[in-house]
Amino acid sequence: MGRKDDIFYYIKKVKSSVSAIEVAEHLQLDRSNVSRYLNELYKDGLIEKTSGKPILYFYKELLPKPKYAEPNHDAFSHLIGTEGSLRISVQQAKAAIHYPPRGLHTLILGKTGTGKSFFAKIMYNYSLESKCIEENAPFIQFNCADYAQNPQLLFGHIFGVKKGAFTGATENRIGLIEKADKGVLFLDEIHRLPPEGQEMLFTFIDKGEFRSLGDSEETKTASVQIIGATTESTESYLLETFTRRIPMTITLPSLEERQFEERYQLIEHFLIQESGSLNETIYVERHALTAFLLYRTTANIGQLQRDLKLACAKSFLHYISNQTSSILIRQNDLSIHVQKGLLDVKQYREKMDVLIDTEKKVFTFSHKDESTEYIDQEHEENLYQNMENKLKQLHQEGKNDKEIQTELLVDFNQYFDEYIDHLPQVGLKEMVNNQILEITDKIFHFAELELNRSFKKKMKFAFALHLQRTIERIEQNNLISHPNLNKIHKKYPKEFKVAIEAAQMIGNEVGVEIPLDEIGFITMFLVPEIEENMYTQEHKVIIIVVMHGNSTATSMLMTVQDLLGVRLGKAFDMPLSMDARDMYDLIKGAIHDLQPTKGVLFLVDMGSLSSFGHMIFEEMGIKTKTVSMASTPVVMEAVRKASLGRSLEDIYHSSKQLLENQFSSSASLPKPSKKAIITACFTGDGVAKMIKEQLEKVVKGKNIELITLQFLHRQSFTEKIDQLLEDYNILAIAGTVQFEYFNIPYFSPIEIFQDHHLKRLENLIGNHEPYSEMVEALENHFKMIPSVSRLIQLLQKTVIKLELQLSITLDTGVDTGIILHLAFLIENMRLNQPARPFPSPKKFHQEHADKLAIVKTILYSLEVEYDITFAESEQMHIYKMFVENNRIST
Secondary structure, three states: OOHHOOOOOOOOOOOOOEHHHHHHHHHOOOOOHHHHHHHHHOOOOOOOHHHHHHHHEOOOHHHOOOOHHHOOOOOOHHHHOOOOOHHHHHHHHHHHHHOOOOHHHHHHHOOOOOOOHHHHHHHHHHHHHOOOOOOOOOOOEEEEHHHOOOOOHHHHHOOEEOOOOOOOOOOOOOOOOHHHOEEEEEEOOHHEEEEEOOOOOHHHHHHHHEEOOOOOOOOOEEEEEEEEEEOOOHHHHHHHHHOOOOEEEEOOOOOHOHHHHHHHHHHHHHHHHHHHHOOEEEEEHHHHHHHHHHHHOOOHHHHHHHHHHHHHHHHHHHHHHHHOOOEEEEEHOOOOHHHHHHHHHOHHHHHHHHHHHOOOOEEOOOOOOOOOOOOOOOOOOOOOHHHHHHHHHHHHOOOOOOHHHHHHHHHHHHHHHHHHHHOOOOHHHHHHOHHHHHHHHHHHHHHHHOOOOOOHHHHHHHHEEEEEEEEHHHOOEEEOOOHHHHHHHOOOHHHHHHHHHHHHHHHHHOOOOOOOOHHHHHHHHHHHHHHHHHHOOOOOEEEEEEEOOOOHHHHHHHHHHHHHHHOOOEEEEEEOOOOHHHHHHHHHHHHHHHOOOEEEEEEOOHHHHHHHHHHHHHHHOEEEEOOOOHHHHHHHHHHHHOOOOOOHHHHHHHHHHHHHHHHOOOOOOOOOOOOEEEEEOOOOOOHHHHHHHHHHHOOOOOOOOEEEEEEEOOHHHHHHHHHHHHOHHHHHEOOOOOOOEEEEEEEEEHHOOOOHHHHHHHOOOOOOOOOHHHHHHHEEEEEEOOOOOHHHHHHHHHHHHHHHOOOOOOOHHHHHHHHHHHHHHHHHHHHHOOOOOOOHHHHHHHHHHHHHHHHHHHHHHHHHOOOOOHHHHHHHHHHHHHHHHOOOOO
């Protein structure tokens, strides 16, 4: 009698429904084999099975009543662990849903990756099944972290916005509460909702009423069940008055806290899901399966799923590139942190022997053996199909096996990098990327050998932060000048020489050319006195962090101080019960004691705190700047720059730019709508007046103001520009004294009074006709470019930058031809077409090295945007095009 017969007679004998694991444990068989035999018995019509999870099998003649065919089948039966580690959580969820009249508002607690979002969706599905809500009731999901640094946008999304509520609110907009009426509103990371928002939300919970942001008259009503989720304890970030109004709190266990058998079921679930995506059976070596069962995750179930997917992708890469007979996951296919699970085999050997066959070396997982209809693959990316398409393309291009494997590995590594981005990172990697950290290590290793001295860890981290910001500035053409470059060069010749070598290292690694002024700043990090001065607050800008809450500001500043190794800055925590006037008096007294000589930068979260800086200036005459909605990286940037003795304006603009960059992928901070060009000279009347008259021809008919300023002292002129930047988008500065400031282009009088140079300014401010016809003509000619319109806009700016930086003025119409050339060049590169060779490249590079460096730097933003790399030969062709079409030599 075979094992299949043993299983059948066992099920017939027990006279009850059993799971595959129960059968495997009782008969001491391999779980995956038992599952296969059970499905064969079901197909043979000898047994029945339920359609939910866990799947239960039973002898049908012993259970004739249909109502027993699917015991306890509901939405929660899809969850692995419903009868195990999640049993209490499921009971709580069902109680919350059935509680009259409309269910209980619920808070789901759990670490990252424990399945809070999925659990909330299951609660909604169960509500539908139980008819606790209508069949078409909405389920609205929103992550509060997406707008945590911009309370107005956050509140507006949840409660709606009335036209004119804030800058940019040009129309009425309904909120999520209104959209979720008669259904469920799931607020993920609810701890990121500021206290004001929590108060607005619990007012709605109490009364069922709310007002749109900016509306003080109309009251709206809605019937919504609120489900919130957070990784934090309720005491840390949520108001007591808020948590009291959410009576049901459900805590989901971490993966380490869940039963061992459930972890196996999760692995099986995800592998069957991947098998379905591949439409192929997946085989797993025993050591690999053991590692997945035992390794320690930092992101719980979410990480387990990603690690399994990564292993499947790697084995699939072997399968299609080496044409192996099957998709086999081996130990070597696993990331090192997964393989470390094998170190704990001895500790868990007994449990392992129960779960998996001790004699079996390869295990089988196939979507054909299990029902996978319940699997939620809404966000599933078709990685495998993309890899197969790439393989087909490479074969058509005539690539050999080695070339094919190399290119497929590049694609796989790109996926791996994206996967790494999803893992939780702490400490340095939250602030600085790996490449910058590696470059920093190389630079300081070299510096320690050359200068025969060691550098503190905190100094290296401070330099890494500085370097990351420097590269961002250079890529944005936001160059700055060093005020004491010659002095630094003369006083510290050895350090300056090392800094030059460091700049070369950075250029080789990152592909940007480090200007001489930036080399001066690098030198300062290598000077012993600078390191010592980082630990004192004398004669530096005072950083004051003020936040609502009992410990928010203190915690944020202490984190920054510990990372940087400095003790700069003052933190003030403002409890919700504290009056703003009392806090202001407290801060004013502290500033009086500090006696700042270089000004004060306020970093605040919101509300009345934003006005403290201006009031201090009016009352005490101390120069101040304020950055609202500050986050830890912004505090880090401000303290770091203050520790280096940088000016208030420099620290303010750098912090503000960093904050804007944080919002660039979602909701941008409001920017000035008015446009202006500044004209300047020493008197504010002579040359500036003539420049203004010339520019009036350019701005005629456009909504651009011409503002004349007097330039007597760089510092005072800078302060005037700072004031104007609050209200204006300054397009350019034209004057007798060269002044390039925070990416504002500078034009000399010569360029203003010569028509061929003035053309550049016309293009810059939008006088150049848009390339709408070109976009329309090219729309259907590109396969690899997602937006032709954006491509043409970027190329237009790139050509203007190249003209300015190379001091070249193109013939009329040539810029259009170059834009076309670059557009098709980028398309070909994304199609992996080979680069064109350049005749005598070494000689050409030697003769034009400085100009080619400019071309390389400016093209870098296109490389990042379209994930391409311009070959050196193509860079030479581009530079040659500009030179050959230079209308006037300068």
